[in-house]
Amino acid sequence: MITKRIIACLDVRDGRVVKGVQFVDIIDAGDPATQAARHAREGADEIVLLDITATHEGRATLLDTVRRTARELFVPFCVGGGIRSADDAALVFEAGADKVSVNSAALADPMLIDAIGRSFGAQAVVVAIDARRDPEAADPVRDAQVFVQGGRKLTNRRAVEWAREAEARGAGEILLTSMDCDGTRNGFDCELTAAVSEAVNIPVIASGGAGTVDHFVDVFGRGKADAALAASIFHFGVSSARSLKEELAKAGVSVRLPC
Amino acid sequence: MRVTVIDYKAGNLTSVLKALRRCGAEAEVTDGDLSLVESAERIVLPGVGHFAATERLDATGLTPAIRAAIARGVPFLGICVGMQWLYAGSSEAPAQPGLGCFAESCARFPDGQEKVPHVGWNSLEVRPNSRLLAGVEPGEYVYFTHSYRAPVTADTAAVTHYIEPFAAAVERGNVMGTQFHPEKSGATGLKILGNFLKWKGTE
Numbered sequence: 001m002i003t004k005r006i007i008a009c010l011d012v013r014d015g016r017v018v019k020g021v022q023f024v025d026i027i028d029a030g031d032p033a034t035q036a037a038r039h040a041r042e043g044a045d046e047i048v049l050l051d052i053t054a055t056h057e058g059r060a061t062l063l064d065t066v067r068r069t070a071r072e073l074f075v076p077f078c079v080g081g082g083i084r085s086a087d088d089a090a091l092v093f094e095a096g097a098d099k100v101s102v103n104s105a106a107l108a109d110p111m112l113i114d115a116i117g118r119s120f121g122a123q124a125v126v127v128a129i130d131a132r133r134d135p136e137a138a139d140p141v142r143d144a145q146v147f148v149q150g151g152r153k154l155t156n157r158r159a160v161e162w163a164r165e166a167e168a169r170g171a172g173e174i175l176l177t178s179m180d181c182d183g184t185r186n187g188f189d190c191e192l193t194a195a196v197s198e199a200v201n202i203p204v205i206a207s208g209g210a211g212t213v214d215h216f217v218d219v220f221g222r223g224k225a226d227a228a229l230a231a232s233i234f235h236f237g238v239s240s241a242r243s244l245k246e247e248l249a250k251a252g253v254s255v256r257l258p259c
Numbered sequence: 260m261r262v263t264v265i266d267y268k269a270g271n272l273t274s275v276l277k278a279l280r281r282c283g284a285e286a287e288v289t290d291g292d293l294s295l296v297e298s299a300e301r302i303v304l305p306g307v308g309h310f311a312a313t314e315r316l317d318a319t320g321l322t323p324a325i326r327a328a329i330a331r332g333v334p335f336l337g338i339c340v341g342m343q344w345l346y347a348g349s350s351e352a353p354a355q356p357g358l359g360c361f362a363e364s365c366a367r368f369p370d371g372q373e374k375v376p377h378v379g380w381n382s383l384e385v386r387p388n389s390r391l392l393a394g395v396e397p398g399e400y401v402y403f404t405h406s407y408r409a410p411v412t413a414d415t416a417a418v419t420h421y422i423e424p425f426a427a428a429v430e431r432g433n434v435m436g437t438q439f440h441p442e443k444s445g446a447t448g449l450k451i452l453g454n455f456l457k458w459k460g461t462e
Contacts, residue, residue, distance in 0.1 A: 002380075090271075098443060172378070
């Protein structure tokens with residue numbers, strides 16, 4: 001039986017893992033390679049490394065960090081941040097990533113999704129969407145506003161229609177972050193996640209708001225997520241992926257155990 | 260343990276090479292040097308992406324070289340599209356023939372309640388006496404990412420369920436394949452690659 005994935009996310013700035021609350025208030029949480037290895041050992045089904053300042057500062061993804069992190073990792077490894085072209089993606093794949101996540105650059109030029117998919121396969125392209133509910137819209141959830149540059153800049157795109165276009169262009173997965181919930185530890189935006197997941201036929205990874213086991217049960221059930229991302233709940237020893245999955249199994253969620 | 264990895268320009272090989280080397284293999288890559296296939300001790304054909312990309316194997320002359328190596332008894336492992344290529348073909352690219360070691364064809368998962376592609380960790384039901392999957396316990400998980408799959412037949416070494424049962428691994432003589440990615444399947448995947456590398460080639 002297919003299992004729900006628990007994905008450990010490392011937000012990286014200047015080669016260090018950091019964690020913010022609603023995209024600000026950054027604090028240091030360790031070395032990326034060490035953290036990734038620990039998460040894999042402790043049962044994470046996948047690792048995502050996001051260079052959160054790459055786009056903002058126009059800096060290339062830290063290939064060295066990727067290489068070092070990939071070296072001892074034998075679970076799927078996705079890298080995002082600052083990937084603007086198929087050539088940028090190629091360097092990240094050569095450094096050891098299995099997937100790349102694109103966000104701002106894909107919104108600026110949606111053909112980027114087609115280009116990376118053509119060269120490396122759809123399974124290698126994750127389109128990250130940062131969205132915030134729009135109370136002014138007819139449907140505040142489906143029409144959640146899409147932001148770029150780490151949540152700093154509003155676009156004219158809406159969550160569901162952009163996810164559908166990404167899929168049509170050959171995205172393999174959607175990584176959906178609720179900006180309303182990110183960093184709050186008050187739970188995922190299950191309505192937003194379900195709206196996107198039901199609109200596409202590719203996996204949706206829910207992100208933003210994880211704080212308790214019940215939040216994960218909720219997003220896999222009501223939120224119809226195929227995978228969920230967690231960062232802050234792991235970094236400070238609050239929980240490991242394994243203990244999270246053991247609790248999820250008790251609640252009836254299908255997860256990879258033993259792991 | 261020397262292993263020749265075939266590069267047909269369909270996705271990156273970094274993860275496969277890294278995992279094979281981690282298992283102690285001395286891995287070399289060829290994207291058309293037939294002498295490396297002719298002298299190969301073991302061959303791995305990785306693969307991500309589209310079945311049509313296997314056309315390059317025909318264009319470079321790798322197809323007959325691999326066919327001859329298999330006939331000589333060289334252990335062969337196809338991964339993902341590399342496994343699908345062992346069949347007669349795939350509805351993903353009907354004009355492109357596979358190697359035809361297995362007579363069946365690959366087809367897309369039916370549309371319905373579940374999403375296609377099948378992405379994530381799923382369990383294996385290993386058939387008795389599989390050499391490739393020796394030591395893999397019932398219910399161990401491996402990582403999949405694919406939309407097309409091979410049918411369950413007498414040559415199936417492991418069955419996985421998604422929408423319906425399909426061949427997660429195939430094995431006959433020196434020819435083996437996995438639909439999943441052993442290089443991305445943690446300790447279980449490394450164990451499977453180790454089995455392939457250690458297999459002596461004698462029945």
